[in-house]
Amino acid sequence: MLEQEVKELIIEVLQLEDITADDIDSNAPLFVEGLGLDSIDALELGVALQKRYGISLSADSEDTRRHFASVNALAALIAANRKK
Template sequence: MQALELDIKELIISALALEDITPDDIDAEQPLFVKGLGLDSIDALELGLALQRRYGVTVTADSEETRRHFGSVQALAAFVAAQRTR
């Protein structure tokens, strides 16, 4: 799972063009939105598209379940891993 978390961190950085941030700067357990990494709704859309392109996962817009999946890098990694096994 750590390799997947690292890959997702790198995807976040590249998809959102986060300058001056490295994967080591992102705590896998920290929130991605508001506090923590401080992403916003536009970032969520871009990240959702990037996840879909890279991993082939489908993300439903504006659902409570999606908000949980986007809660942290750790949660995203668990979501992607679960989708891959289907």
């Protein structure tokens, strides 16, 4: 399941040692409230998405902010853009 894969990637890349994939709500915001990530986390996650899935994101794009809204939003982005 892609959502599970995204959660595991977030935990691995951001070294969230006290969190399991089951602790992350797929619909909860990733930034500020919810998981509470910051802009540095977004940058690291963006690099990981590019390496793993070949997805290129613009740092200041409104679309990127929307894609990083939740695990489900990231999973949808990956599903739509994954290189075969």
